[in-house]
Amino acid sequence: MSAKNNRHPCDRQICGRAIAPNIALAQPPTVVEGDRYHGDSTMKDRQMNRTLNLGLAAALGIGMVGIVPQAIALQLADGTVYFERPPSLIDTSTSRSTASTAGGTYYFTLEVPDNAGEPLKTVAIAPESGNSASQRIRYRTDRTTAFAGTRRSRGEALAIQSTAYDEETQALTVEFEPAVPPGTTVTLAIRPERNPRRDGVYLFGVTAYPPGEQTHGQFLGYGRLHFYQPDYRPFWH
Structure with missing residues (x-):
């Protein structure tokens, strides 16, 4: 079954839904994390693990960008x-689930895990479909904000360097400055000019990038939003 058919039994919009892909796309090579030390590890054990890591990285053509206790950042030979x-x-x-309504967010x-190895620099959000005029969504890029935590439990505001919208792909790209460190939950709040005119379920593919001139984008799955016609309200609204 494809990711987009992995539907929640309730179509409630306000709670939202994050749909993970069944198949991880372009996963990076795996490196043994020998530098995750334990209290009873000896110096000899640590040196052996480090040597094994470096040897495996060399065999895979991977450069190791800094070795830290909790995570190892990965960098290919290129x-x-x-x-x-x-x-x-x-x-x-x-915040608003009625089709064609303006003023929503x-x-x-x-969630950036503690062992991400790299901070989160860029997030790209693109609709899976939306080629027709009634499905197209445009954004007020100057109104994009971000904060630590979740929608219901907000923390401090996070600085955004830039927000760009691609008319052809309808992708919205948000860049953080500084990058969001590992161990942080971050929420992006983006402002459409209005909701799409056509009701229905819309899937948005989300891709994350670490900092750097040459980076690999990791596809995280689909975010699901459901928009309704003005004359229809689910009983839970």
């Missing part, structure tokens, strides 16, 4: 930077 453990898309929701919440 300079491409990967997350060691990619962020997760944990929630998607909207879409929330995408991501």
Whole structure:
């Protein structure tokens, strides 16, 4: 079954839904994490693990960008930077679920794990469909904000360097400055000009990137939003 058919039994929009792909796309090579030390490890054990890591990395053609106790950042021989453990898309929701309504906000919440190996620099959000004029969504890029935590439990505001919208692909790209460190839950709040005119379920593919000139984008799955016609309201609204 494809990811987009993995539907929640309730179509409630306000709670949102993050749909993970069944198949991980372009996963980075796996490196043994020998530098996760334990209290009873001896110096000899640590040196042996480190040597094994470096030897395996050399065999795979991987450069190791800094070795830290909790995570190992991955870099290929050509300079491409990967997350060691990619962020997760944990929630998607909207403040207004009526089709064609203006003034709403879409929330995408991501969790950057402690062992990500790299901070989160860029997030790209693109609709799976929306080629027709009635499905197209445009954004007020100057109104994009971000904060630590979730929609219901907000923390401090996070600085955004830039927000760009691609008319052809309808992708919205948000860049953080500084990048969001590992161990952080972050929520993006993006503002559409209005909801799509056509009602129905819309899937938004979310891709995360670490910092660097040459980086590998990790596809995190689909965020699901459901829009309704003005004359229809689910009983839970």
